[in-house]
Amino acid sequence: MIEISEVSKAYGAGKARFMALNNVSVSVAQNEFFTLLGPSGCGKTTLLRVIAGFVDPTEGTVTMDGDNLLALPPHRRPVNTVFQNYALFPHLTVRQNIAFGLEMLGKPKTEITDTVEEMMALVQMEGMADRQTSQISGGQQQRVALARALAPKPKVLLLDEPLSALDFKLRKSMQIELKRLQTETGITFIFVTHDQEEALTMSDRIAVMHAGSIRQIGPPREIYDHPAERFVADFIGDTNFLPVKIVTAQGSEAQVELGSGNRVAARLNNAHNGGDVTTLAVRPEHARVVPEADGLMTGRLSNLVYFGTDTHYHVDLDDGIRFVVRVQNNTDMARVAAQGDRIGVTFPAGVGQVLRD
Amino acid sequence: MNNLARIRERRENRNRWLLLTPALVILIFAASGPLLITLVYSFLTAGDYGGVKWEFSTDAWFNVFFQRDIFDDTLSFADAHLSIFWRSVKLSLLTTLGAVVLGFPTAYFIATRPKHHRDFWMLLIMIPFWTNLLIRTFAVMELIRNEGTLNTFLMTIGVIDAPLQILFTETAIIIGMLYVYLPLMVLPLYASMERLDFSLIEAGYDLYASRVSVLRRIILPLVKPGLIAGSILVFVPSLGAYVTPRVMGGGKQLMLGNLIELQFGQGRNWPLGAALSITLLAIVMVALLFYVRVAGREGGGHG
Missing domain, CATH: 1.10.3720.10 (MetI-like)
Incomplete structure (x- = not known):
């Protein structure tokens, strides 16, 4: 539905030239909850603004249902934005804010009234219509911003870190709320965030961005379980990185040799040959602490960090690498080891991910 | 205790007035005063060589809006x-x-x-x-x-x-x-x-x-x-x-x-x-x- 193809955006010239977007291509399907995820300055907001029409790309094309979107000024594009600071009109009431887009489209009065009521119900803001936007809470402003953007029934809704200003509890409930709204309205959502958890819980697909380009696109589970490269593995969730040498590589499976000399089967996400030296990513919750004799790798337990639901074991491996193992806490769990003990670390075959670099 | 509070309150009141004094002086002497003088003058009689004679008269206000013909004393608006x-x-x-x-x-x-x-x-x-x-x-x-x-x-x-x-x-x-x-x-x-x-x-x-x-x-x-x-x-x-x-x-x-x-x-x-x-x-x-x-x-x- 939205087809972004080889889009680049450069600021400045010569030595000061800065590529905010570097050859970005992505297509978003009808009725998809698509998330652009990345640290600040990665270009995700720039990409959103290219779609909205506030930034003209230096190169590339953006089409919607086959129509060239770049030829249209922002106010003619069938997309609406939920801004990071909401950008509610302070001189208008809640109702007038929500009605603004419909009025600009020249809809008949009765239709505007009906749609506004419908939107107020959708975001559960009934009875607040005549409040000033300064008289409602942050969470309510968020809902009004959503209702205002949804009221004209855009084909695509762009959301620029809309939850970042809310407190933790409210953010959690708004995540579920957003997902519900997206399913109910059937509108395509393109959501920008730097919060990996937000991305994982809500998205149908995630595009992880870094330094102006997309590093990996896929469903949340795939992004988390099979990160393609170090940046993705590092940015999403906690990860242990181990230098490994590939012994054999076949299809998506590889035998790798760890620093300890032991070999283990791992998943191959990229093209690699036997003999290549690369990085293996292992999630802390996928590894286990075992007696020294049973370990794939051995080391000294340097720290035990209690988190309530689980405990993190920080192990200094013999080759000098810090390895973290996350163990879920049980009430009847016997203590495995004490700080300073020699200990073994192991993980099942196929759990480690061989990264691109 | 009660007495102390009253003393403090009185002192605060006095301080407040002291702080207001400069503004009040300016308001009275620079704004209200001249305005009042102007208002009073507008109801007096003109002096022969400028200035005013202290005789009450509404001639000035009359002349703002009307004029009397020199020859036949008819009234008309002061065009x-x-x-x-x-x-x-x-x-x-x-x-x-x-x-x-x-x-x-x-x-x-x-x-x-x-x-x-x-x-x-x-x-x-x-x-x-x-x-x-x-x-x-x-x-x-x-x-x-x-x-x-x-x-x-x-x-x-x-x-x-x-x-x-x-x-x-x-x-x-x-x-x-x-x-x-x-x-x-x-x-x-x-x-x-x-x-x-x-x-x-x-x-x-x-x-x-x-x-x-x-x-x-x-x-x-x-x-x-x-x-x-x-x-x-x-x-x-x-x-x-x-x-x-x-x-x-x-x-x-x-x-x-x-x-x-x-x-x-x-x-x-x-x-x-x-x-x-x-x-x-x-x-x-x-x-x-x-x-x-x-x-x-x-x-x-x-x-």
């Missing part, structure tokens, strides 16, 4: 005064309008520059303020007089054959006042535009508003306080302007300020001058009330 009132109000309104038309884009331009450039632009706006009013007025005069820069230029490029008579007309007064008072419009407008959240403008475009709609529905209501302040700052001194109409109008196109000056000067009719001054004050107050009410109704929506 000369009324036409000067009308001209003052008209020229001041036109000046205010012109200041909005010129000042709004100027303020918008400055407010949309990068932060470190804005001070420079504001400096350019302020520079004329550092020059004497008379010098500035004579500079404008040089621009528009018959052999002046504008006419010479237009004649050289062949747009006109004979010089345009701008100087000593009402147009000249408007141009002069516009030049003098424009910064007073730009400053408050800029102040409210600088605080304008430009993501609101993007939100407007995002919600299908055209450029005109964004200006009318979003920018104008939000900078309205600056617009009102600017209009008042331009309109009020324009109404009482004295130097500019005198120089640019060549003494033929009198405004209220000149009329008042005339009564205190050559006219030697202080009570009439005082009455005219109070009338000017009344016009300003009525205009302000009217303007604030109208402006308040437009943007307030349901307010």
Whole structure:
């Protein structure tokens, strides 16, 4: 539905030239909850603004249902934005804010009234219509911003870190709320965030961005379980990185040799040959602490960090690498080891991910 | 305990009055006092060589609005005064309008520059303020007089054959006042535009508003306080302007300020001058009330 193809955006010239977007291509399907995820300055907001029409790309094309979107000024594009600071009109009431887009489209009065009521119900803001936007809470402003953007029934809704200003509890409930709204309205959502958890819980697909380009696109589970490269593995969730040498590589499976000399089967996400030296990513919750004799790798337990639901074991491996193992806490769990003990670390075959670099 | 609290309260009260004293002194001696004197003078009889005689009289107020024919004592409206009132109000309104038309884009331009450039632009706006009013007025005069820069230029490029008579007309007064008072419009407008959240403008475009709609529905209501302040700052001194109409109008196109000056000067009719001054004050107050009410109704929506 939205087809972004080889889009680049450069600021400045010569030595000061800065590529905010570097050859970005992505297509978003009808009725998809698509998330652009990345640290600040990665270009995700720039990409959103290219779609909205506030930034003209230096190169590339953006089409919607086959129509060239770049030829249209922002106010003619069938997309609406939920801004990071909401950008509610302070001189208008809640109702007038929500009605603004419909009025600009020249809809008949009765239709505007009906749609506004419908939107107020959708975001559960009934009875607040005549409040000033300064008289409602942050969470309510968020809902009004959503209702205002949804009221004209855009084909695509762009959301620029809309939850970042809310407190933790409210953010959690708004995540579920957003997902519900997206399913109910059937509108395509393109959501920008730097919060990996937000991305994982809500998205149908995630595009992880870094330094102006997309590093990996896929469903949340795939992004988390099979990160393609170090940046993705590092940015999403906690990860242990181990230098490994590939012994054999076949299809998506590889035998790798760890620093300890032991070999283990791992998943191959990229093209690699036997003999290549690369990085293996292992999630802390996928590894286990075992007696020294049973370990794939051995080391000294340097720290035990209690988190309530689980405990993190920080192990200094013999080759000098810090390895973290996350163990879920049980009430009847016997203590495995004490700080300073020699200990073994192991993980099942196929759990480690061989990264691109 | 109770006693202590009372003492402290009394001391605080005294301190409050002490702190208010400078402002009160200024208000009484510089604002209310002269106004009161003017009001009293307007009900006295004119002295033979200026000044006033302490005899109660309503002649001055009568003469503000009416005149008695010298020969047959018939009453008629004081046409000369009324036409000067009308001209003052008209020229001041036109000046205010012109200041909005010129000042709004100027303020918008400055407010949309990068932060470190804005001070420079504001400096350019302020520079004329550092020059004497008379010098500035004579500079404008040089621009528009018959052999002046504008006419010479237009004649050289062949747009006109004979010089345009701008100087000593009402147009000249408007141009002069516009030049003098424009910064007073730009400053408050800029102040409210600088605080304008430009993501609101993007939100407007995002919600299908055209450029005109964004200006009318979003920018104008939000900078309205600056617009009102600017209009008042331009309109009020324009109404009482004295130097500019005198120089640019060549003494033929009198405004209220000149009329008042005339009564205190050559006219030697202080009570009439005082009455005219109070009338000017009344016009300003009525205009302000009217303007604030109208402006308040437009943007307030349901307010």
